[in-house]
Amino acid sequence: MCGRYAASRSPEELAELFGVERWEPEEALAPDWNVAPTKQVRIVLDRPLKDAAGPRPVRQLRVVKWGLVPSWAANADGAARMINARAETLAEKPSFRRPFAQRRCIVPADGYYEWATGHDERRLEVEGLGKRSRKQPYFVLPADGSVLAMAGIYEFWRDPAVPAGRPGAWWATCSVVTTEAETAPLAAAPADGPRSLSEIHPRMPLALTPDRWDAWLDPANTDADGALQELLAPPPAGLMRAYPVSTAVSSVRNNGPGLLAELDAPEEATLF
Template identity: 35%
Template sequence: MCGRYASTLPPEQMAELFKLLNQLEMVPRYNIAPTQPVVAIWEEAARREAHFARWGLVPRWVKDPREFPLLVNARVETMAEKPAFRDALKHGRCIIPASGYYEWHTGPDKKKQPYYITHADGRPMALAGLYATWVGPEGEEIDSIATITVPANQQLSEVHDRMPAILEGDAIEQWLDVRSVSARHANQLALPLEDGALKFHPVSTRVNSARDDDPGLVEPVALEKPEPPQPRKKVAGGGAQMDLF
């Protein structure tokens, strides 16, 4: 899954890169977590604009968002059939600009080591996502999003078995074009990137806390080396057979 990411692209560069008709005032973020407001891009009435939205999809048909489970990710294998996602796949596709994302690798000792993952050439990412606008009984509105995950490519499987769907080039245009591009075709755009397209390095476990949000979180750290095995002590008076145990 994708549960944390960074987004540091300046508003004017974001507008130019993604052909936006607006700019949002925002500060660089290095540890964006679920339930927080994020920047998402979608097209509505032929206008492509950036919006602030809650990370955690709330479908239109939900009665009370406070009683609805947190939907952070949508799996590409099932999103076309899941009631929570299928309408958004047809009418509410979006992209989420990111500088990189975090994933946790569980080692043999069950400890989880976070890694920061970026494009190999350092350029910004366009994460494939779904959005919905929930309207409450008093007319209040909540825009919300979920990121889409796909099976990890061989390179990223060293860290985790899933990765976000990252769109490039014409795939971005087709994904956002909900008027002309069907949900079935859009579903086929969400694919793992090829091996070598991304790079990753271990980072501080400070990223585990959403309260920490600073440039140091994306800096590489050295992994602790496991202690070398200690030689076995022979039992005094033991024979060769005892030394085997």
């Protein structure tokens, strides 16, 4: 899964990386090294501009809330549970099928955090001998330091409690698409640590390589059962690296670039 990530690049840098034509300065977000569910996040999307003379899609950088609210939802109570969408069932789940076909986006990140449970602690969990397991956070990022382009979907929801035309009447929300974690060896695997992403967690964000960006964002691609399925294939193995970081990231109250500092070895017996 993807439940926390870091996003410190400026909108100007993201605009250059993704070929963005339009972004609103008033929607600028501060760098965030501990992005958590329900926070405001940046996404890249292709969509016609409001009141535009024609239907030409324009690549935009927008700010939305992380945690998808389906357009038909009676309320937004389940947003925090909809931060991820499994690639294998995107075309089937009622909450995700229409956004997958019509409203796909890229969620740019520096990398994401995942918590690994040690072998002994996993055994205790399986045997029912431990209520809380010791978990070590890892930061997972492209080995070459490039942007992590996480596949995403977005949706619009009308809040019935807010009068039309008022701020907050419409919500824009998103989910990060996930896939099975790589079992291939990590690039620069940490000493005495996991040798693959699957040893950290069985799921990972679906990372889109640059050659898939345009096709994923193209709103004209609407075949959820056909052509779009090809874009859900995992990226080539060996593109990612992971290293242990401080358990300070486990608290959403902590933030700052220090959270990305690489540890020489996992911390000892820290409860999460």
